[in-house]
Amino acid sequence: MDQATAEERLLDAADTLFYERGVQAVGMDAIRQASGVSLKRAYQLFPSKEHLVEAVLRRRDRAVLAGLQAYTSARATPAARILAVFDYLDDWFRQPDFRGCAFINSYAELGGVSEGVAALVRGHKRAFTAHLAALVAAAGEPPALADQLAILANGAMVTAAVTGSPEPARQAADVARRLLEPAQGVT
Amino acid sequence: MDQATAEERLLDAADTLFYERGVQAVGMDAIRQASGVSLKRAYQLFPSKEHLVEAVLRRRDRAVLAGLQAYTSARATPAARILAVFDYLDDWFRQPDFRGCAFINSYAELGGVSEGVAALVRGHKRAFTAHLAALVAAAGEPPALADQLAILANGAMVTAAVTGSPEPARQAADVARRLLEPAQGVT
DNA sequence: CAGTCGGGAGAACGATCGTTCTCCGGCTGC
DNA sequence: GCAGCCGGAGAACGATCGTTCTCCCGACTG
Numbered sequence: 001m002d003q004a005t006a007e008e009r010l011l012d013a014a015d016t017l018f019y020e021r022g023v024q025a026v027g028m029d030a031i032r033q034a035s036g037v038s039l040k041r042a043y044q045l046f047p048s049k050e051h052l053v054e055a056v057l058r059r060r061d062r063a064v065l066a067g068l069q070a071y072t073s074a075r076a077t078p079a080a081r082i083l084a085v086f087d088y089l090d091d092w093f094r095q096p097d098f099r100g101c102a103f104i105n106s107y108a109e110l111g112g113v114s115e116g117v118a119a120l121v122r123g124h125k126r127a128f129t130a131h132l133a134a135l136v137a138a139a140g141e142p143p144a145l146a147d148q149l150a151i152l153a154n155g156a157m158v159t160a161a162v163t164g165s166p167e168p169a170r171q172a173a174d175v176a177r178r179l180l181e182p183a184q185g186v187t
Numbered sequence: 188m189d190q191a192t193a194e195e196r197l198l199d200a201a202d203t204l205f206y207e208r209g210v211q212a213v214g215m216d217a218i219r220q221a222s223g224v225s226l227k228r229a230y231q232l233f234p235s236k237e238h239l240v241e242a243v244l245r246r247r248d249r250a251v252l253a254g255l256q257a258y259t260s261a262r263a264t265p266a267a268r269i270l271a272v273f274d275y276l277d278d279w280f281r282q283p284d285f286r287g288c289a290f291i292n293s294y295a296e297l298g299g300v301s302e303g304v305a306a307l308v309r310g311h312k313r314a315f316t317a318h319l320a321a322l323v324a325a326a327g328e329p330p331a332l333a334d335q336l337a338i339l340a341n342g343a344m345v346t347a348a349v350t351g352s353p354e355p356a357r358q359a360a361d362v363a364r365r366l367l368e369p370a371q372g373v374t
Numbered sequence: 375c376a377g378t379c380g381g382g383a384g385a386a387c388g389a390t391c392g393t394t395c396t397c398c399g400g401c402t403g404c
Numbered sequence: 405g406c407a408g409c410c411g412g413a414g415a416a417c418g419a420t421c422g423t424t425c426t427c428c429c430g431a432c433t434g
Contacts, residue, residue, distance in 0.1 A: 024211045027391060039410045080294045099299060108295035112208045112286060125349050147358050155342020158291050162312050163192050171334045181371050217425060225382050
């Protein structure tokens with residue numbers, strides 16, 4: 001097994017286990033067993049568990065944003081691209097191993113004790129909101145809508161995780177549709 | 188020190204430390220030191236750390252819902268009572284030690300490995316949504332609004348925690364105000 | 375006032391964790 | 405074919421954790 005596939009297998013195993021059980025509940029030996037990569041090799045690829053945790057988050061950050069990009073850019077109109085975000089959530093929430101947003105979970109578990117993890121989570125959510133802001137700007141909607149949609153999306157993630165139901169995706173999409181209607185109060 | 192105050196001091200110290208650093212990052216000895224209650228006494232009040240964690244969550248559940256009740260019932264009109272939820276969040280987010288919702292954090296950290304914690308978090312969020320549902324019903328709004336407000340509130344909590352800003356409370360309130368306007372599409 | 379009992383301080387214990395080291399087998403270059 | 409080395413398996417190590425035990429002081433009861 002060459003170095004690249006060992007690294008990939010390690011990241012795959014660590015990602016799955018961390019997401020399922022949380023970071024602190026997973027020992028390095030469980031990652032070794034799940035990945036098939038020896039501890040010695042693991043430690044020469046990632047000098048500590050914290051490095052591995054951060055590498056997992058960095059890879060997931062890229063994957064999530066790429067997936068979201070693919071989902072939204074497939075739609076025809078700017079408004080449809082905004083609503084596609086919630087279709088993306090709906091698909092995600094229906095996956096049987098869904099257990100919330102790995103970044104929110106990591107922040108909750110480690111944000112208070114690991115500045116590295118906290119910074120990565122902040123960066124991911126900032127990038128997520130920036131993606132929404134680009135969609136909002138392309139749709140000619142007011143910039144304030146981006147933060148509102150981000151709150152909706154994050155809220156749907158945690159609510160779906162806690163309740164174990166995919167319903168929040170549809171409920172958040174309903175709200176988003178209301179926000180895309182022309183405003184009433186101001187004329 | 189009698190039994191009741193020992194229990195209260197334990198719960199106070201454990202609550203503060205768990206909230207600051209997470210549950211697994213806090214050892215029983217740190218709780219002993221912060222509370223001034225001996226380990227022996229602690230273990231005859233709570234037979235294990237897991238019991239203590241669950242007792243902390245149960246007490247916080249009561250406190251949060253009572254605080255919310257006080258906040259919302261102080262307003263005059265049904266619509267104002269709904270919007271008061273977001274004033275409550277705004278006050279909360281501005282507290283210097285704010286680090287997100289303890290229930291969401293606990294679920295993220297332990298929901299995958301402790302069924303007791305997961306059940307308590309589900310119960311708290313269900314009660315929170317039920318409170319919103321009561322306000323929504325009293326305002327004569329459609330029942331679907333309650334779940335939408337819950338998503339908004341939960342989203343504001345995690346977004347405020349990750350970004351470290353109280354802004355999400357106001358942004359979520361803006362969305363809630365839009366939802367309280369009469370709907371447009373359906374006439 | 376003497377004896378008993380509850381509680382405090384902290385050591386002790388077994389388990390587990392992150393990390394490193396040892397030993398050994400198999401592949402590579404001459 | 406053989407010496408040298410890289411990597412795997414797993415033991416070892418020190419730290420820390422949850423939990424229990426020991427020792428001792430101080431207070432209450434007859």
